[in-house]
Amino acid sequence: MRTISAVATPLRRISTGRQAARRCFSTSHNLQATWGFIGLGRMGYAMAKNLRAKLPADDTLFVQDVNKAASSKFLEEHATGVRVAENVREVAEKAETVITCLPEPQHVSGVYRQMLEPATLLKDSSTTKPRFFVDCSTIDINTSRSVAELAHSTGQGRFVDAPMSGGVVGAQAGTLTFMIGAASEDVERATQVLSMMGRKVLHLGPQGSGLAGKLANNYLLALNNVATAEAMNMGIRWGLEPKALAGMLNISTGKCWPSEVNNPVPGVIEGAPASRGYDGGFGVALANKDLKLAIKAAKEAGVKLALGDHAKALYDEVEQAENCKGKDFSVVYRYLGGKE
Incomplete structure (x- = not known):
């Protein structure tokens, strides 16, 4: 098991000049990056707030939830840098990194199918770089693996399972511990993303291991x-x-x-x-x-x-x-x- 402390803000800009500020996550020709967060329940809402607080000011966070009141409230609380997507497909089209936090396996399966089917996501969006999906839901391992296979087999993105421990209090305080299942080449990027919402990241093995x-x-x-x-x-x-x-x-x-x-x-x-x-x-x-x-x-x-x-x-x-x-x-x- 690999344990990574995640305390600092990993995407902090370098102050040696405007061009040096480009971050590895941004694929656009400008210096902004786009992010997505789907699922603004009690855990997700607090996690998304911490994410927005840690992101550079000129990055954009697209949020989406079936509860429109939750999305509207989140937008009201963040005057800049947040946009409410009409649906989850729009989140996937606009955001390079997408985080999901959903209640049940059927919700995860449904959301990812809406994002990844038809398999034209990269053609229908402004950037052709494969997306980076991080699912923080606690679901069954088989559903998670089927979703990962959908993302990987179509070449539309990388998928990491990252359930967390710490509860609502930990989500609000940004002290969550994430257990991730990811290919070795995805661990560093997943850690950078999750560090903005938690304190520790534990890499337990390949995809599905976090949930296990x-x-x-x-x-x-x-x-x-x-x-x-x-x-x-x-x-x-x-x-x-x-x-x-x-x-x-x-x-x-x-x-x-x-x-x-x-x-x-x-x-x-x-x-x-x-x-x-x-x-x-x-x-x-x-x-x-x-x-x-x-x-x-x-x-x-x-x-x-x-x-x-x-x-x-x-x-x-x-x-x-x-x-x-x-x-x-x-x-x-x-x-x-x-x-x-």
């Missing part, structure tokens, strides 16, 4: 979340004080992210979703989606799972419970009858 790592991580996260909720509930019902119990766990072998950072018991960690009525954070529906994707990919690879299906059944129930819908996934503790 992300799904394995989120499978473990989903299980740890349930186990932490059960263990906290167990100890509290045995008479242990919640903060004392959590403190012990977090210097012992049971320590994990749900116990230390996102503890599911209200009041244990100030600022955690559990201490805010389980609002914000990593939604239970998203956690369940990623868990299902991981289980599906594991079964396709012939991996035997002992806990996955049990956890999935629980999250299905939590997701539908009236007092848990739309909440952070640590609300599993509430569903289990934990003391609040």
Whole structure:
């Protein structure tokens, strides 16, 4: 695994003269570069804001989302350097580098087909250089590979899968960690792009590897979340004080992210979703989606799972419970009858 810190603004202009300012990403005859961002949800909106803030002022960012209100709001917040595209094909025609952040596999597949079919993208646009596509969605590996094949086989662009970790807070702060699957020749460029929206880039292998790592991580996260909720509930019902119990766990072998950072018991960690009525954070529906994707990919690879299906059944129930819908996934503790 190759780890690349991504803190600096990688496309900073050189101040030794106007001609020296040309950047390797620009293919036009002027000194401007064009960028595209598709998917302005809670994560994507914050990522696109950070991208626009890090880009040189005279670059143009084309944005597009099926929610026209989100696109309009983004345009209102950025007086210069932003244009709203009519559709995703226009983004692909106008932008040299296109970043996508979409909810589900079918959305990713649909968007890329609209961008790449018919396979005349480079003829229909102002530049004939193949596009650079970076997909930050968390989807299944097979869908991602089919999209990559569509881009590569038609010669219309390079494709990198780059799911991220860090949540909405990380997206807003620009501290995301990206796990990328990319050919070795695409790693540097992907890192330069992603560094404007995050702090670290982990190259895990060829295309599809980023998603493999992300799904394995989120499978473990989903299980740890349930186990932490059960263990906290167990100890509290045995008479242990919640903060004392959590403190012990977090210097012992049971320590994990749900116990230390996102503890599911209200009041244990100030600022955690559990201490805010389980609002914000990593939604239970998203956690369940990623868990299902991981289980599906594991079964396709012939991996035997002992806990996955049990956890999935629980999250299905939590997701539908009236007092848990739309909440952070640590609300599993509430569903289990934990003391609040």
